[in-house]
Amino acid sequence: MTTSTPSAVLQQLNWRYATKRFDPTRQIHAEAWAALEQALVLAPSSFGLQPWKFLVVDTPALRQQLRAASWNQSQVTDASRYVVLTGLRTTTVADIDRFLQRQCDVRGATMESLAGYRKMLVDFIAQGWASKDLAGWNARQVYIALGQLMASAAMLGVDTCPMEGIDAGAYDRVLGLEGTPYATLCGCALGYRAADDKYATAPKVRFSTAQVVEHR
């Protein structure tokens, strides 16, 4: 096993914070970055549908344009990596079939053998509790991936800053997402904190455990 100890996990989760200033000279090592991409790929989602696409923005000019659409926050250009997390604008029968086909490819099942499961999924997106807001349902799944990404980064000692204060419509334009099935939901900057980021040492503001965790 390659598990961590409770105290190690706790220490890394306390170590992480929403990094405001990244050190633009420090890059995430290729092996660590590959693991972080897999944290996205392997993220759990409802029914395993993976209603997402993750855009890693490497081009400096694109980063500049995204920064302009992010209240000019320096994380967008200064972090080693910048990921834009997008979600499906809706879920269609074609999305379900694409997922089931993948299941056939990976597990050697046949579409015929998955017919009952397919009907359940098709009925769910048409009539289930999430059917009135499939975009919102998909967005929640993307945020699971965001949570897994940030927690995994913390374990690796990689700093992150989730970016929700962005102009998602402008991101869609810059990244060519208009008219595609995917819409920008949020960003995440990843890299290493600058030595002068005063937020790094500020006490973490969390409600007490008793306020947010109740036993029943």
Added chain:
Amino acid sequence: MTTSTPSAVLQQLNWRYATKRFDPTRQIHAEAWAALEQALVLAPSSFGLQPWKFLVVDTPALRQQLRAASWNQSQVTDASRYVVLTGLRTTTVADIDRFLQRQCDVRGATMESLAGYRKMLVDFIAQGWASKDLAGWNARQVYIALGQLMASAAMLGVDTCPMEGIDAGAYDRVLGLEGTPYATLCGCALGYRAADDKYATAPKVRFSTAQVVEHR
């Protein structure tokens, strides 16, 4: 530092899966559980507002009632722990003030010094992009916590199963949440896989990295 290696993180994220059958005889050790509660408490959220409450359901009779509201899925009663993740039904000025007061308590700021920040937050919930669906915005934050919880559990070698196929209204009734600011969003079972859970060894169905991660 207490960081993990990329290969250790990768191995644990591949090890995790949505556990269908838990071993009802195996309990999560108190120290590991305490760390997992902190994974929830320490989860990042938009502006740090923490629009959530996490209910750890210990009472067997309540677990039985929740199982009945979860398509009778055995995870609800058989896992060592069962957490119900709830989110604020809306965000009010009082919620903002509760958060800012906490900031004052933890960081020694004064409410006066935070007046500008307060105005920004109050304006945001009244007119910002999330203002039309504050419940949905809060739900996304709760799913970050869900993602951080599941990733942290994987690092500890603790199995999880996220539970979205639940009757959230029935959960609210069972847990006494009706008429409170918090609504049930999803559940998460945590514990150890049963030896006979055939899903444990089934190949993971994920789209290829090239299909979901694009570089721009």
